Amino acid sequence: NAGVTQTPKFRVLKTGQSMTLLCAQDMNHEYMYWYRQDPGMGLRLIHYSVGEGTTAKGEVPDGYNVSRLKKQNFLLGLESAAPSQTSVYFCASRSGTREQFFGPGTRLTVL
């Protein structure tokens, strides 16, 4: 039982490049979330999904897109990366009793 996994763990992009972050969970959870974590700002919600085929905007969605084609996977895309998107990205899935389980994170640097 791997829980929540994220790939890649680290990535360096140049401004304007695109990339996709992959999140996978093996706990059969319906709800999944993407957060970014920046120093002094805590975890901020980017997008979330309440089930396969659904997505919704969170607090800071601009510049990001998501897809939830399969229940176990939640993809976060950056179409044209900007330096302001340098951050640590965490994926989480939510259990029926509402606690969230987080992945190990992806550290992204945009030059």
Add this chain to the structure above:
Amino acid sequence: EDQVTQSPEALRLQEGESSSLNCSYTVSGLRGLFWYRQDPGKGPEFLFTLYSAGEEKEKERLKATLTKKESFLHITAPKPEDSATYLCAVHPQRTYKYIFGTGTRLKVLA
């Protein structure tokens, strides 16, 4: 506006020196309050869920309590391995979202 504030931002304790971390919140209605531990370079790790005022949960040296306005994470006789950032989050009613505080960085010195 739903909001979570954690204090202090940072705390240094000697091994065995008990203390408490505070999480103050304002929400239109509370579905749950959550405590997480985060080690450097890792994702947050779930510790406790509290649903209603007066509820308490314990795990080893940690005890979480909840009132209508705040939650406390009490650390009894801490050890160096308790050093981490502790995050508090609330889940308001009528939303799927969670609101996180900025955390308390705890350092326990041997």
